[in-house]
Amino acid sequence: MQADILQELEQALAPDRILTQKEDLLPYSFDGTAAMKSMPGCVVFPESAGEISACLKIAGARKIPVVTRGSGTGLSGGSVPVEDCIVLCLVRMDQIEEVDPRNLTLLAQTGVITKAIDDAAAEHGLFYPPDPGSMKISTIGGNVAENSGGLRGLKYGVTRDYVMGMEVVLADGEIAWFGNKCVKDVAGYSMRDLFIGSEGTLGIITKVLLKLLPRPQARRTMLATYDSMEDAARTVSAIIAAQIIPCSLEFLDQVTIRCVEDYAKIGLPTEVAALLLMETDGHPHVVAEEALQMAEIAGEHGAVDVHTARDEAEATRLASARRTAFSALARVKPTTILEDVTVPRDKLTEMVHFINEVAGRYSLHIGTFGHMGDGNLHPTFLTDERDRDEMEKVEKALDEIVARTIEVGGTITGEHGVGLAKKKYLAHQFSDPSLALLKKLKQTLDPANILNPGKIFD
Amino acid sequence: MHCGMCLPTCPTYAETKNEKNSPRGRISLMRAIADGELDVSRAFADEMYYCLGCLACETACPAGVDYTGLFEASRAEIEAAEVLASPGRSFWRRVTLDFLFLHPRLFHFAARLLRFYQRTGLRKCVRGSGLLMLAPKRLRALEPLAPEISRRFSQQLIAPVERPRSGKPRFCVAMLTGCVQDVAFARLNRDTVEVLLANGCEVMTPRLQPCCGSLHAHNGELDQARVLARRNIDLYHLDSLDAIISNAGGCGSHLRKYGHLLKDDPDYAQKAKQWDDKLRDIHEWLAEIGFRKPSQDSAVPETNSVTYHESCHLCHGQKISREPRMILESLPGVDFVELPESNWCCGSAGIYNITQPEQSAKLQERKIRHIRGTRASAVAMANPGCHIQIEHGLAETGIVVTSPVSLLAEAYRRECRGDG
Numbered sequence: 112m113q114a115d116i117l118q119e120l121e122q123a124l125a126p127d128r129i130l131t132q133k134e135d136l137l138p139y140s141f142d143g144t145a146a147m148k149s150m151p152g153c154v155v156f157p158e159s160a161g162e163i164s165a166c167l168k169i170a171g172a173r174k175i176p177v178v179t180r181g182s183g184t185g186l187s188g189g190s191v192p193v194e195d196c197i198v199l200c201l202v203r204m205d206q207i208e209e210v211d212p213r214n215l216t217l218l219a220q221t222g223v224i225t226k227a228i229d230d231a232a233a234e235h236g237l238f239y240p241p242d243p244g245s246m247k248i249s250t251i252g253g254n255v256a257e258n259s260g261g262l263r264g265l266k267y268g269v270t271r272d273y274v275m276g277m278e279v280v281l282a283d284g285e286i287a288w289f290g291n292k293c294v295k296d297v298a299g300y301s302m303r304d305l306f307i308g309s310e311g312t313l314g315i316i317t318k319v320l321l322k323l324l325p326r327p328q329a330r331r332t333m334l335a336t337y338d339s340m341e342d343a344a345r346t347v348s349a350i351i352a353a354q355i356i357p358c359s360l361e362f363l364d365q366v367t368i369r370c371v372e373d374y375a376k377i378g379l380p381t382e383v384a385a386l387l388l389m390e391t392d393g394h395p396h397v398v399a400e401e402a403l404q405m406a407e408i409a410g411e412h413g414a415v416d417v418h419t420a421r422d423e424a425e426a427t428r429l430a431s432a433r434r435t436a437f438s439a440l441a442r443v444k445p446t447t448i449l450e451d452v453t454v455p456r457d458k459l460t461e462m463v464h465f466i467n468e469v470a471g472r473y474s475l476h477i478g479t480f481g482h483m484g485d486g487n488l489h490p491t492f493l494t495d496e497r498d499r500d501e502m503e504k505v506e507k508a509l510d511e512i513v514a515r516t517i518e519v520g521g522t523i524t525g526e527h528g529v530g531l532a533k534k535k536y537l538a539h540q541f542s543d544p545s546l547a548l549l550k551k552l553k554q555t556l557d558p559a560n561i562l563n564p565g566k567i568f569d
Numbered sequence: 570m571h572c573g574m575c576l577p578t579c580p581t582y583a584e585t586k587n588e589k590n591s592p593r594g595r596i597s598l599m600r601a602i603a604d605g606e607l608d609v610s611r612a613f614a615d616e617m618y619y620c621l622g623c624l625a626c627e628t629a630c631p632a633g634v635d636y637t638g639l640f641e642a643s644r645a646e647i648e649a650a651e652v653l654a655s656p657g658r659s660f661w662r663r664v665t666l667d668f669l670f671l672h673p674r675l676f677h678f679a680a681r682l683l684r685f686y687q688r689t690g691l692r693k694c695v696r697g698s699g700l701l702m703l704a705p706k707r708l709r710a711l712e713p714l715a716p717e718i719s720r721r722f723s724q725q726l727i728a729p730v731e732r733p734r735s736g737k738p739r740f741c742v743a744m745l746t747g748c749v750q751d752v753a754f755a756r757l758n759r760d761t762v763e764v765l766l767a768n769g770c771e772v773m774t775p776r777l778q779p780c781c782g783s784l785h786a787h788n789g790e791l792d793q794a795r796v797l798a799r800r801n802i803d804l805y806h807l808d809s810l811d812a813i814i815s816n817a818g819g820c821g822s823h824l825r826k827y828g829h830l831l832k833d834d835p836d837y838a839q840k841a842k843q844w845d846d847k848l849r850d851i852h853e854w855l856a857e858i859g860f861r862k863p864s865q866d867s868a869v870p871e872t873n874s875v876t877y878h879e880s881c882h883l884c885h886g887q888k889i890s891r892e893p894r895m896i897l898e899s900l901p902g903v904d905f906v907e908l909p910e911s912n913w914c915c916g917s918a919g920i921y922n923i924t925q926p927e928q929s930a931k932l933q934e935r936k937i938r939h940i941r942g943t944r945a946s947a948v949a950m951a952n953p954g955c956h957i958q959i960e961h962g963l964a965e966t967g968i969v970v971t972s973p974v975s976l977l978a979e980a981y982r983r984e985c986r987g988d989g
C-alpha cells in the first residue's frame with residue numbers, strides 16, 4: 112500500500128492502530144472459509160464511527176477497497192480481503208452501551224462478541240436468542256451483516272428478528288442512524304432491513320439496538336438416535352406438521368457424530384446413523400408436554416432411542432458439542448468445504464436423500480449436520496485442497512446440490528451469506544429484474560464501489 | 570481449518586485483539602513459512618516467544634490441531650535460524666539449558682548457592698546496597714522471582730525405595746522429583762510419596778534425576794530434550810513399574826510425550842512408548858486407583874475454604890481437570906469453591922515471567938483478582954511455576970498457596986495423630 116495513504120490513515124487513527132508488516136497482515140488474509148486467501152494492504156482498528164468515517168473518506172478519494180471484518184469466522188469468504196485493500200477490523204469497538212430492561216433493548220457497538228450480548232442480557236433476567244455455533248467469538252456486527260442464524264432459530268428466528276435500530280457509516284463517510292426503541296415504526300423505508308445481511312457491501316454498521324426477550328423459565332433437551340438419516344428428517348417434518356415449534360431441532364450424521372465425540376468425549380452414540388438434538392423451552396408445563404409429544408413423534412418415525420438430558424449441565428454439554436460440529440469435521444481431512452443449502456421443510460427428506468446420493472456417485476467423503484428444523488443443512492465435503500481431481504469432483508457435486516435446492520424452492524444460502532463462495536450461484540436463484548435491482552441498490556449506496564467489492568456479485 | 574474457535578481462549582489475543590497474537594494467526598504464519606511465503610523472521614520469532622505456550626487453544630480446538638508440536642518445532646526453527654541471537658541471550662541460554670538443567674549435580678550446587686544467598690543476610694545486603702544494579706538486566710529481573718530454596722532437597726527427604734507401612738503393596742510406582750520442584754518444593758515431593766504410600770504404592774525414587782527436558786523442548790532445543798528423555802528412561806526397569814508418577818503439571822505434560830519426541834530413535838522408540846503408557850499425573854493416578862478419602866475426624870481447622878487454580882499444562886496439556894478437584898472435595902471440613910477462569914494462564918508459563926515481564930504481570934494480576942474474589946483462605950495448584958508466580962502475587966494477603974496433594978497428605982497425617 113502506498114506510503115502517503117498509510118500516512119493519512121495514521122493521522123486519522125493512531126500509528127499503533129495500523130498494521131502493515133507482512134507478519135501482521137498474513138493472519139488477516141483469510142476468514143473461516145476454506146481455500147480462500149488474499150493479502151490486504153493494511154489492517155486498521157478504528158474505535159469510533161468518526162474514525163471509520165475518516166478512513167472511508169481517505170479510501171473513497173483514492174478508490175481503495177475497504178473490507179470490514181469482525182472476528183473473521185464467516186463461512187462464505189465475506190471478510191477475505193480484496194488484494195491490497197484496507198481491512199477495517201472492528202473488534203476493538205466492544206462496548207455494550209446500555210441495557211434497558213424497561214423497553215427490553217440493548218445498545219452495543221458492533222465489535223462486541225455475540226455471547227457477551229446474551230450474558231449482559233442474562234444479568235437482567237433477559238435473553239438474546241440468536242446463538243450461532245460461533246457465538247463465543249463471532250461479533251454482533253458480523254451476525255447482523257450476515258443475518259446469522261443459530262441453534263434456536265426454529266422458534267426464535269434469526270438475527271434480523273432482533274435488530275431494532277443501527278448506526279451506519281455510509282460509503283461517503285456520512286454517519287446515519289435508522290430505527291428506534293419503538294415496537295412499531297413504519298416511518299419511511301425500513302432501511303435497517305437493507306443493511307441486515309448486506310455483508311459489508313452497503314455500509315459499516317457501528318452500533319446496533321437489539322430487542323431482548325424474557326429468559327425462558329425452563330428447558331428440556333433430548334437426543335433421539337436413528338438408523339437412517341431419512342428417519343430423522345421425517346421426524347422433523349412430522350414435528351412441524353404437528354404444529355409444535357421447539358426451540359431447536361439440530362441434526363448430525365454419523366461422520367459428524369464421530370468427529371464431535373472424538374473431540375468432546377461426552378458419550379454420544381457413535382454407532383447410529385444420525386441423531387437429532389431436540390430442545391423445547393418456555394413455561395415448565397408447556398415444556399413438559401411438548402417434550403413428551405416430541406419423544407412420541409420421534410418414536411413413531413423410527414427413532415431407536417430418545418434420551419432426555421438429566422440436568423442443565425448435560426443439556427449445555429450437548430448444545431456446546433453440537434456447536435463444534437463444523438470444526439470437528441476437520442479431524443477427517445484438512446479441507447472442509449461446507450454447504451448452506453436450505454429447503455422448505457416438507458422437502459427435507461428428499462434433500463437429505465439426494466445429498467447422499469450425489470456424494471456416493473462422485474465417491475466423495477461427506478459429513479452432514481445442520482439446523483434441520485429450519486430446513487437448513489450443512490453438507491460438508493471432507494477433502495484436501497491440494498488434490499485437484501477431487502476438488503473438481505467437489506465442484507460438480509456442489510453444482511448438482513445447488514441446482515436441486517433451487518428446483519425444490521430452496522435457497523443457496525440459509526445463513527452464511529453469499530460472499531465469494533456462493534457468488535456464482537446467485538444468478539441461478541435470482542432472475543432479472545430482481546438481480547438488477549440488487550446491483551442498482553449497491554450502485555446507489557456505494558457509487559465508487561469501495562465497500563467489500565466483488566462480494567455477493569461482481 | 571481456520572474457524573477461530575481458539576481465539577477467545579487465548580490470553581495474548583484477549584490482551585491485544587490482534588490476530589497475529591492468536592493461535593490461528595500464529596499457525597497461519599507457520600504455514601506461510603512452510604509454504605515458502607515467509608522467512609523465519611525476527612517478527613515471527615518475537616511472536617513465538619510472545620506466545621505463552623499455555624495450550625488453551627488445544628483444549629478449545631475441535632479439529633484437534635497439535636499446537637504443542639507446531640509450537641516446539643517453530644521455536645526450534647527460530648533457534649536454528651539464529652534470528653534472535655545476541656551475545657547476552659546466548660550466554661544465558663547456555664548457562665541454563667546447556668549446563669544447569671542438563672546436569673543435576675550442577676543444578677543442586679547452584680540451588681545451594683542460591684539458598685546461601687537467600688538465607689545468610691547476603692540478599693538483604695545486596696538488595697540494600699544497590700549492588701544488584703550492577704548485575705545484568707536478566708539476572709536483576711530474575712532475582713526477586715527466584716523460588717525460596719528448601720533446606721533439604723528431595724533426596725534427603727525420600728529414600729530410594731519406600732514401602733507402605735502395612736500390608737503388601739498393591740502397586741509399584743516410580744516418583745519423578747523434577748528440578749525446581751526438587752529443590753524448592755521438596756516438601757511437596759515428600760507429601761506425594763506419603764500419599765502414594767498411604768494408598769498402597771511402593772515408591773521408587775532414584776537419586777539425582779535428570780531434568781525432564783520440557784524447558785529445552787519449549788525453548789527450541791529439541792536435541793537436548795531427547796538426550797534428557799533417554800537418560801530418564803534409562804533410570805528405570807519399565808516392565809516392573811505400574812506407573813511413573815509426575816506431580817508437576819508442566820513436567821508431566823512433556824513427560825507423557827516422550828514417545829513422540831523419540832519416535833525416530835530406533836533404540837528408544839519402543840521404550841518411550843511404554844514410558845508414555847505408564848506415565849501418570851499424581852491426581853490422575855490417585856483417581857484411577859480409587860484413593861482413600863480421609864476420615865471425617867481429620868478435618869483441618871485452619872484452611873476452611875480452598876479454591877483451585879489449574880496449571881495450563883495439567884488441564885490443557887494433560888487434560889486433567891476433574892481429578893484434583895475430586896481430591897479437594899474429599900477433604901473433610903474443607904469447603905471447595907470454584908475459581909472463575911480457573912484454567913486461564915497465570916503468566917508464569919515456564920520462564921515467560923522473565924522473558925515477557927509486562928504481559929506476565931497482567932496475567933498475574935488477573936489471576937490474583939479472581940482468587941481474592943472467591944474469598945477462599947487457600948488456593949491449591951499443582952505446578953511449581955504457578956506456585957511461585959501466584960505466591961508472589963498474593964504476598965501480604967494471607968491467602969495460603971498449597972497443592973491438593975499436600976492437603977491430602979496433611980489430612981492423612983491428622984488422622985494418624987488423631988487431632989482432627
Ligand SMILES: Cc1cc2nc3c(=O)[nH]c(=O)nc-3n(C[C@H](O)[C@H](O)[C@H](O)COP(=O)(O)OP(=O)(O)OC[C@H]3O[C@@H](n4cnc5c(N)ncnc54)[C@H](O)[C@@H]3O)c2cc1C
Binds near residue numbers: 250437563
Ligand atoms: C465453528 C463455526 C460455527 C458457525 N456457526 C454458525 C451458525 O450456527 N449460524 C450462522 O449463521 N453462522 C455460523 N457461522 C458463521 C459465522 O460465524 C457468522 O457468519 C458470523 O456472523 C460471522 O461473524 P464475524 O464477526 O466473524 O464476522 P466476519 O466473518 O468478520 O464478517 C462476516 C461478514 O460481515 C461483514 N461485517 C462484519 N462486521 C461488519 C460490520 N460491523 N458492518 C458491516 N459489515 C460487517 C464482513 O465484511 C463480512 O462480509 C459459524 C462459523 C464457524 C467458524
Ligand code: SF4
Binds near residue numbers: 631
Ligand atoms: S487451531 Fe483449531 S480452533 Fe484454532 S482456528 Fe485452527 S482449527 Fe480452529
